[in-house]
Amino acid sequence: MIKIEGLTILLGSFHLKDFRIEIAEGEFHFLLGPTGSGKTLILESIIGLHKPKKGKIWIGEKEVQTLPPEQREISYVPQDLALFPHLSVKENILYGIRAKNHSLKTYEEYVGSLVQVMKVEHLLERYPANLSGGEKKRVALLRALAPKPKLLLLDEPLSGLDPSIKFEIQQLLKTLHTSFHPTVLCVSHDFEEAYLLGDKMTIFIDGKVEQVGKRDDVFLKPRSKYVAYFLGLKNLYRGKVLTKEDMDRRWILGINGLRFSVPASAWEGQAEIGKEMDLYIRPEEVMILREGKSVKESLKRNIFEGEILDITNRGRHHTVLFQTIEGRIPFEISIPNYAFRNLDLSVGKSVKVALRDESLWVME
């Protein structure tokens, strides 16, 4: 649907080199990067509002980088929405169809169903100044979708919203995508947002594409420390491959004298013995063992003894900061409230934890 190659943007002190991305028809693709990483500039280059230094852009079969924005058939919802304040909601929505001199007739049914899905029937005669934040977002999305664009670009559609409105818009975007299957490229700096809505995502840090993939591929298998850090992942440790076992199906990773048994599937490449790698322990997959309770065979490989340093109640779950006795490796463990109530934990208490295979991931 859309393909970008070798996109190079130089603007003042900002440099972006050889950016590439590919988005399939109907895909909801997220472009994730920290603030100021150039996400908006990339969007503007795709639309044709910014002339990049270099690069090719295809939409469908057509190379578009020489076309003016109005011929690219890309709709755009900027972060500040930019609803036309001098036009009513209805006129805002119909702007694109009118601008292209298309007949309103042929769009009637489609726009009507959009209006219904977006629940804006009662707003049509109002002006943008009289809409609430969530209503504005809905109208802006509707305006962008009305002329049936080949591609829809969203610039941080969920940031800066009150949590309740945020939730509403999330739901709406989901519904919208399942009902109308537009091809969407959405920019954000919030991974959780991307995880919730996106099919695929491109993570983009310091001018470099760090990882492209399905949302779970990224979340469960971050390809680098930078990605992990960007996703807000904790419990990262540098270790070294000591040996392999179980017919090379598992490796033993040594960290501070402790031995972690990691399934080989946790790394796509081959790892020789002696190689240094980052281990990531997923907090919500660590199990705190209840005294006296039996443990499944598969969990016995990675059992560590340690002490509880801190307990934080995070409302929907608790976070326990645990530190191994040997090696003094601290890691965070996240446990559901009902489990926490049963465990009778307190700061300073000695406990044993078991690491499920799902909790382990290595990175180069």
Place this chain on the structure above:
Amino acid sequence: MIKIEGLTILLGSFHLKDFRIEIAEGEFHFLLGPTGSGKTLILESIIGLHKPKKGKIWIGEKEVQTLPPEQREISYVPQDLALFPHLSVKENILYGIRAKNHSLKTYEEYVGSLVQVMKVEHLLERYPANLSGGEKKRVALLRALAPKPKLLLLDEPLSGLDPSIKFEIQQLLKTLHTSFHPTVLCVSHDFEEAYLLGDKMTIFIDGKVEQVGKRDDVFLKPRSKYVAYFLGLKNLYRGKVLTKEDMDRRWILGINGLRFSVPASAWEGQAEIGKEMDLYIRPEEVMILREGKSVKESLKRNIFEGEILDITNRGRHHTVLFQTIEGRIPFEISIPNYAFRNLDLSVGKSVKVALRDESLWVME
């Protein structure tokens, strides 16, 4: 430490009547409200930058509403930080001590320890323009704390940040509060932030204080539908008290023909039979029963049969949309990934769920 009574702000079309709040010494108090609800205006009234229509403000024993801001001894960190761009980090930090003509000597040790806790030693000679977002926040906090204010006001200190920086600042605020115990009033529209950092909070919707309390009192026991909605809580249902049982220790709440057994402790007041109330089911405390597995006696009171309508993977956990067969009541259930893997759920599957007592809360 600080007490406000009858604060009334009229500004253009904005009206706020009789706002009151009380914050104890050393408390980390959150003022939560939706965007545009007047939080910043309240802060400005406390500082003395906005002259409210009416109202009394005490800081310590002193009534301050007639004092100019510079005599109120309140420090302020605005949302945009407003670090003085023409002063170095060091000069920024010392601004308050200098402005009051205090001797730098007496503050040396205290400021030194602040600088250490905040990890800004290496930044002292730089200018604000050359700091990263997180560094700027740290310097702004430090500047506000340096002159030992009686009260520290923070205006949305965590909004608009990249997730990784956000996390860093959260940790810092926690450390800061545990090390120096300043009295803090922090404004936010994000409950999760407040939950993580605040001791107490005031929730403030549509010009009305809806609830004041410890963070868990608010989170676990929202006093009204508005609060619940603001907290982003789902699974709210209107029901009627049918009977009481177990020596009035439990009520039976009827919703769509289903009977929910609610512990009387879930409501502070007395509820007569026939009274209409809102029931809230906490998603993370609902248990999906594994076939054939035995159920604790205490859970047997609220077991419902139904069907799975939808499953959403939210990364750190899964959300299951469940609907009872009888009464067709839909509710969201949140389960940890490891539990989800064991349950073998799929859309359309029939399951039984049990509601723990902790999952039930009623509101008027």
Place this chain on the structure above:
Amino acid sequence: MTFRYTMIGAAIFIFIFYFVLLASLLFSASLKGFWESLLHPSTLFSIRLSLIAATIATLLAVAIGLPSAYALSRFEFRGKRIVDTFLEIPIIMSPIALGASFLVFFNTPIGETIQRKGIFFVFEFPGILLAQFATIAGLATRLMKASLDEISPRYEAVARSLGSSSWQAFYRVTLPLSFRGLLASVILSWAKAAGEFGATVTLAGAMPGKTETMPVAIFTALASANIEKAIVLILILVFLGLVALYAVRFTGKIYRYD
């Protein structure tokens, strides 16, 4: 609150300063002389001439200034800073010097050719337009640029992504959005054109019944020792200006932007 009162006091001082000036004009005018001077054909001619000339000059300044303002507000191009600097030429240049420069220019071979082959400016109506245009073009461009700067370029961006050409985005979106601000700029420029004296009198001359605009008529009234008439003319000019200023204030913003 002495700080506040000092600051506001200064603002009030400026107000009183200009107010007293206007008041003393009113105080000195005689009612009888007023109607007589006002209804005199030459006064009526000057009023009409000033209105027409200022209007045409303003239209010209808008025709050229609006696109310039747009270019300066939206585009980066080589020499932008120099162009921007040159907009202030009429501010730094004494009007009389401006007018004299035109006379000098029309004395050069190019200027002569323009006059011979095309329009005669010197001592003619087009000369008034040229003098007023030169005086206000910079100001008008500056003011309109400020109005356009207030309109987020995202509106145009969205309009273009929805299929509008850059022209359409300009007149369907940017223009209506900035209309009030542009109108205010235009009115202010118009008032300045209507008050232009030095350049007009130098280039177009003080020719009664031909190029004698209001300010020029004030000058000739003063110079031929007709003070009553001068005061009346000043009052009329100030009145026109105040009406224009009031119109500017009246053109508050309709739309709240989000």
Place this chain on the structure above:
Amino acid sequence: MTFRYTMIGAAIFIFIFYFVLLASLLFSASLKGFWESLLHPSTLFSIRLSLIAATIATLLAVAIGLPSAYALSRFEFRGKRIVDTFLEIPIIMSPIALGASFLVFFNTPIGETIQRKGIFFVFEFPGILLAQFATIAGLATRLMKASLDEISPRYEAVARSLGSSSWQAFYRVTLPLSFRGLLASVILSWAKAAGEFGATVTLAGAMPGKTETMPVAIFTALASANIEKAIVLILILVFLGLVALYAVRFTGKIYRYD
């Protein structure tokens, strides 16, 4: 991209328009006459007088305009809109009308008392200051207000919460932060004061060696039919103005604000 080129073209047109005007002046000046006129004592006097008068008038305008600008930028007070409107009086009022108004004012009982008991303005050096002050006070206030508007009031808010009084917050924070913008406003006002003609000549007269500022000298040169000298004086004035404009451009912002 015809849209873009049309818009930029218009901007370039304005540039060329003013540029040709300046160029034709240079083209017409004779080098010999230039040095002669420039070094003539009366020219040197006019230059000195203009520099001194414009500087003092600008200082006065800043002394009163800066607090006014601050009040207009930061405070709400009754009559704010009227004050704001009156800042444009010198724009809408022809300079010659402004000067004449002063003459009228000093002819009223109050004005007479001021002159008799205090300072004589008419045909005196203070008259130059008054004329220039009246011309630039509105502009200076407007420009300085714009500079102050750019500085977020939060800086002051923070400074005050840290213990600075409103005065201290003003001069320790707001002033240094807006310094560059204020400086640019001051320079532009200065250039306008230096180029002021109509009001000065009407109020302060054109007495050589006493009240003959540069623009007045240009006028007297023209009025005594000494065109060569007029051109040279215009060139000097324009040169001074361009230096000032260049200084304005040069005072770019030092601090990036966040």
Place this chain on the structure above:
Amino acid sequence: SSTRKLLLFAGVASKPPTEEAIQDFRRKTGISVEVVFGGSGFVLSQMKLTKRGDIYFPASSDFMEMAKREGLVFTESERRVAYLIPSINVQKGNPRGIHSLKDLTREGIRIAIANPEMVAIGLYAVEIVEKNFTPAEKERFRRNIVNYTESFEKTVNALSFRAVDTVIGWKVFQYWDPERIESIDLRPEEIPRIGYISIAISRFTKDKPSAQRFVDFLLSPQGKSAFRKYQYMMEIEEARRFTKPDTPVGGEYVLPKEWKTR
């Protein structure tokens, strides 16, 4: 050409009679005259710069001398139109009690004269002072001068706006603004010269015969009547009533060095 038009550069001070004469002229000949008014020197600059115009009619004789010197007018075409007598002009009612030339040397009298280097009446004023004052009186007189105006109509303004107490100007001033100005006649022996205003045909004329017709018209009885209405003295005899019989008309007076400003 069919619609003949003349362009006249005229001193603004004699605007009312000039306009009337132009109207009469057009009625009589069908030739319309467009006129650029202004300071006499200013309009001369305009004429010089634009190389246009048919007739030059300054309100002060010295600019005519300059025009002749620079060859901007045909010297032989100059004609005197009206005669002017210098006098002391004071505010109406004579609040400062100025009755004679000597009164101008009193302490605190504010005097304006026209710029003697540019304007004829200024030069006349200097000559009057030089001729009638002792050096001490002259010094006091000079101290009282607050302004040199760049045109003589500005001197009238100065008086009308009561910016000065007195000016040495033409006697005719009192008729221009009779509500504010009155003239104190000089004694005949105090008047060194009779002033005049004259008209001449411009070198740039393209229609010399018509220009000549206008000049002739102005000097005809009909033309003169317009000026008479405004109390101009159109014949030398009228002027002689205020002077000694041998007082010269016009002529050269070299400005003493001490009066020079440039």
